[in-house]
Amino acid sequence: MSKARKAFFIFFAAFLQIFFNSSNSGAQSFEASIKIETNAGPLASVSGRNLVANVNAGKRHVSFLRSNIGAENLGDRVSDLILLDRNGKQVAYKKFIAGEFVAEADFTAWSYKIRLEMPKNPKAAAHISWLSTDTGILMLDDLLPQLSENGEMLSAKITLEIPDGWQIAAGEKVTEKHFDVSDTEKKVFVIGKDMRERRIEMGRFNLNLLTIGEWQFSDEEAAKTASEIYEEYLKIYGKTPSQTAQISILKFPDNVSPGTWEAETRGSSVTIISSDMPFKTQSLQRLREQMRHELFHLWLPGGVNLSGNYDWFFEGFALYQSLKTGVQLNQIRFDDFLDTLSRAHNIDSLQTRRLSLIEASVNRWNGADTQVYARGMLVAFLCDIALLNESKGKRSVSDIFRRVFEKHSFPGERQDGNAAVLSIMQADPELLPIIQEYVKGAGKIDWQTQLQTAGIESGPGNKRTSLHIIEKPKKNQKALLDKLGYNSWRKLSR
Numbered sequence: 001m002s003k004a005r006k007a008f009f010i011f012f013a014a015f016l017q018i019f020f021n022s023s024n025s026g027a028q029s030f031e032a033s034i035k036i037e038t039n040a041g042p043l044a045s046v047s048g049r050n051l052v053a054n055v056n057a058g059k060r061h062v063s064f065l066r067s068n069i070g071a072e073n074l075g076d077r078v079s080d081l082i083l084l085d086r087n088g089k090q091v092a093y094k095k096f097i098a099g100e101f102v103a104e105a106d107f108t109a110w111s112y113k114i115r116l117e118m119p120k121n122p123k124a125a126a127h128i129s130w131l132s133t134d135t136g137i138l139m140l141d142d143l144l145p146q147l148s149e150n151g152e153m154l155s156a157k158i159t160l161e162i163p164d165g166w167q168i169a170a171g172e173k174v175t176e177k178h179f180d181v182s183d184t185e186k187k188v189f190v191i192g193k194d195m196r197e198r199r200i201e202m203g204r205f206n207l208n209l210l211t212i213g214e215w216q217f218s219d220e221e222a223a224k225t226a227s228e229i230y231e232e233y234l235k236i237y238g239k240t241p242s243q244t245a246q247i248s249i250l251k252f253p254d255n256v257s258p259g260t261w262e263a264e265t266r267g268s269s270v271t272i273i274s275s276d277m278p279f280k281t282q283s284l285q286r287l288r289e290q291m292r293h294e295l296f297h298l299w300l301p302g303g304v305n306l307s308g309n310y311d312w313f314f315e316g317f318a319l320y321q322s323l324k325t326g327v328q329l330n331q332i333r334f335d336d337f338l339d340t341l342s343r344a345h346n347i348d349s350l351q352t353r354r355l356s357l358i359e360a361s362v363n364r365w366n367g368a369d370t371q372v373y374a375r376g377m378l379v380a381f382l383c384d385i386a387l388l389n390e391s392k393g394k395r396s397v398s399d400i401f402r403r404v405f406e407k408h409s410f411p412g413e414r415q416d417g418n419a420a421v422l423s424i425m426q427a428d429p430e431l432l433p434i435i436q437e438y439v440k441g442a443g444k445i446d447w448q449t450q451l452q453t454a455g456i457e458s459g460p461g462n463k464r465t466s467l468h469i470i471e472k473p474k475k476n477q478k479a480l481l482d483k484l485g486y487n488s489w490r491k492l493s494r
């Protein structure tokens with residue numbers, strides 16, 4: 001052991017001893033301290049201990065998240081692991097592969113270093129922890145060991161130590177650097193030097209908006225956009241999915257081409273990493289698009305305790321609802337709505353290997369991503385028309401969202417997402433053929449009948465789909481078009 005390493009060990013052993021002797025805080029599964037170090041390269045020194053006897057009892061594995069969107073080999077970032085038993089004695093371990101260790105005896109406390117350089121693929125910046133010279137994203141899921149078994153939620157007491165002059169944004173008001181985190185897998189902190197925060201209060205709900213860097217839109221405009229869209233979704237769902245939510249808008253840590261963006265909603269944290277657009281109108285337009293999509297995810301899937309690959313629903317239906325909301329709020333034109341559906345139809349028709357939505361969701365990260373979105377959105381549209389038509393405008397796809405959220409919001413029991421969503425959808429007999437053909441089946445989307453019901457036609461020519469409203473819609477077609485937002489757009493733009 002080198003001198004420096006030895007000094008490091010003694011320091012941590014002493015530190016963990018103090019940790020070990022401190023009083024047990026009860027409810028939390030474990031506690032951890034994360035110290036951000038920018039001088040010694042972008043890294044964090046992490047130490048922690050289990051507070052509940054059965055966490056890790058008989059479990060001698062220490063493993064870290066290995067990959068996420070755009071990022072592989074995350075285990076490589078972990079070094080200097082030290083494990084201690086309940087008497088503060090060091091426990092030997094073997095390293096199997098990067099980020100996977102097996103202790104030779106039971107351990108209760110642990111410490112290690114984790115490198116947090118910026119991801120090579122900019123796409124990953126919205127999905128994993130990283131640190132630049134003035135900003136950082138800390139996602140506990142890849143920063144802490146995977147202590148949860150069978151996907152159960154783990155709570156923790158987290159202490160953050162950040163460089164002088166930096167701030168922490170965490171959704172709730174930050175007064176101290178200690179946080180009681182109810183679900184470590186979903187917790188995201190943004191830290192940095194020059195963060196601008198705005199608190200938007202809506203009754204008992206607080207939306208915390210964080211912006212970093214200069215944008216074509218003002219912070220006021222971003223706040224207005226966020227609250228407008230949030231309120232619109234609140235009308236659909238009837239209640240908020242959490243007491244607070246955090247929206248963070250950041251630039252990419254590295255240079256990327258204009259227009260590029262990547263976002264993730266994890267629990268009640270929305271992280272949007274983006275490059276700006278050349279002009280203000282485009283910039284604001286894109287911000288609205290990002291928020292319409294991501295804020296939807298605060299409820300689905302963020303607010304429900306559902307598991308498995310039901311991405312076709314929470315991605316495809318989110319895309320569709322965000323389009324519809326765009327028209328309702330006069331952020332996009334009805335023509336844009338039709339245009340996006342046309343493009344989705346073209347994408348789905350061009351697939352040489354057609355997959356059912358269930359299959360596409362399983363293969364989302366192996367090339368079926370576009371199908372999940374395109375086909376998922378088309379199916380949402382078909383369901384909307386079927387429901388609106390059958391109920392004479394009284395029910396729509398919004399009712400599905402509300403029912404899924406009401407039935408499966410936390411702290412409800414964890415259930416399989418596909419089974420849960422399908423059982424709710426199947427209660428509406430008019431949705432059965434759509435589910436059979438396109439969700440469970442891989443049939444080509446034939447929507448002529450539904451389009452006609454809504455007074456929409458496809459053409460001219462049959463090579464590429466191009467939707468438009470028919471010349472003289474009948475009364476019931478007009479009523480359906482109104483429900484899709486056709487008139488709200490016309491009224492508002494006059």
Ligand SMILES: [Zn+2]
Pocket residue numbers: 293297314315318
């Ligand atoms: Zn999404």
